[in-house]
Amino acid sequence: MIDAHIHADCRPYEDFERMAVAGIESALTLAHDPMRMTTPAVVLDHFYRILENDFKRAKSNGIILKAALGLHPRSICQDYKLVLRKLPWFLDHDEVIALGEVGLETASDLERQVFRTQLQMADELDMKVAVHTPRRNKREITIKTLSIIEGNIDPALVVVDHVDPSIIDLVADFKGMLGITVQPQKMTPTEAVELLEGTFDDYGPERFMLDSDMSSSPSDPLSVPKTVHELKLAGWDDKKIEMLSHQNAAKFYGL
Numbered sequence: 001m002i003d004a005h006i007h008a009d010c011r012p013y014e015d016f017e018r019m020a021v022a023g024i025e026s027a028l029t030l031a032h033d034p035m036r037m038t039t040p041a042v043v044l045d046h047f048y049r050i051l052e053n054d055f056k057r058a059k060s061n062g063i064i065l066k067a068a069l070g071l072h073p074r075s076i077c078q079d080y081k082l083v084l085r086k087l088p089w090f091l092d093h094d095e096v097i098a099l100g101e102v103g104l105e106t107a108s109d110l111e112r113q114v115f116r117t118q119l120q121m122a123d124e125l126d127m128k129v130a131v132h133t134p135r136r137n138k139r140e141i142t143i144k145t146l147s148i149i150e151g152n153i154d155p156a157l158v159v160v161d162h163v164d165p166s167i168i169d170l171v172a173d174f175k176g177m178l179g180i181t182v183q184p185q186k187m188t189p190t191e192a193v194e195l196l197e198g199t200f201d202d203y204g205p206e207r208f209m210l211d212s213d214m215s216s217s218p219s220d221p222l223s224v225p226k227t228v229h230e231l232k233l234a235g236w237d238d239k240k241i242e243m244l245s246h247q248n249a250a251k252f253y254g255l
Contacts, residue, residue, distance in 0.1 A: 001024045001025060001246055002027065002210075002250060003024050003027040003211055003212050003221075003224045004210065004253070005028060005130065005161055005179055005211030006027050006030070006212060006213065006214045006221075007029060007032050007214065007215035008058065008065060009046070009053070010034055010214075010215045010216040011219075016061040017061045018221055020062050020063050022225040023228075024224060024225065025064060025246075026064040026065070027063060027066075028097070028098065028130070028211075030070075030098075030130055031050065031067075031069045031070055031075070031101060032072045032101055033072050033074040034046065034215075037074070037075035039078065039079065040077060040079050040080070040083045040086075042077065043071065043080075044083065044086060050069065051095065051096075054067075055095055066095055066097045066253065066255060067095050067096045068096065068097065068098035068128075070087065070099045070100045070102040070118055071084065071114055071118060072102065073102070073103055073104055073105040073114070076110060080114060084114070084118070088121065088125070091121075091127060097128065098127060098130055099118060099121065099122045100130030100131070103115060103131045103134075104134065104141050104144060104145050104148075105141075106134075106137075107140075107144050112148060115145075116148055119152040119153040120152050122157060123153040127157065128159070128252060128253060129153065129158045130159050131145060131149065131158055133145060133161065133163070133167065135186075138166050139170070142160075142167045146160070146174060149176070155175040161179030162181045163181075164181075164187055164195070168199055171203075172203060177207055177209060177252050178203070178209070179209055180195065180209070180210050181211050181213045182211070182226070182227050183212055184217075184219065184220060189223065189227040189230040192230070193227065193231055193234050196208065196244070197234070200240065200244070205240060206243065206248055207248070208248060209244065210228075210249075212224055224245060228245050
């Protein structure tokens with residue numbers, strides 16, 4: 001199994017052990033806003049922390065951890081342009097396989113500008129992008145998010161994450177990947193199965209991937225294994241479960 005979206009810097013060592021025991025072999029950790037991201041130095045130190053510490057903790061438990069780095073909409077600091085100038089250097093790191101987590105939180109003019117700039121950067125680098133969708137005003141902001149994606153990058157390079165019933169219809173014709181986040185306060189494993197029952201085949205089974213988004217928010221490092229368990233109980237074919245829990249993310253990110 002692959003957990004396609006985590007924030008490893010917020011989690012204890014023991015979580016990696018639990019994930020490995022449950023059958024998770026790989027995971028992608030993304031940049032986000034673990035503290036007050038007030039200056040470029042704080043944001044860049046966050047990037048360094050991901051590159052210098054979290055891979056070792058995962059590897060010692062047998063998990064292959066890769067990273068996505070980018071300026072999260074809640075991390076746009078003063079002098080953010082300095083972060084964007086340095087970002088390509090971080091993206092060139094061997095363990096960094098995507099740009100993210102980026103997107104819109106409130107859809108302010110500044111957020112949209114920073115989002116566009118990073119999408120264009122990824123497009124030029126032919127790099128995959130993990131895109132955030134917010135909890136609040138999710139549908140309205142997702143519409144704006146999709147519009148910006150279409151105008152600035154090949155959608156085939158993009159995964160739109162935290163897809164739930166409130167926006168699933170908006171991404172029916174989106175040409176990129178869809179992340180299903182199973183996390184307390186977002187979606188339970190049972191709710192994820194219900195969502196997938198009606199969309200997996202119709203939307204294209206190769207477009208979905210599972211993740212836990214485990215972070216400092218209420219989280220469950222076993223969200224992906226628990227969802228796989230619920231899929232098996234619901235009678236899902238092993239091939240479809242393999243696509244959803246491993247194959248699609250592995251192919252998209254090159255894991």
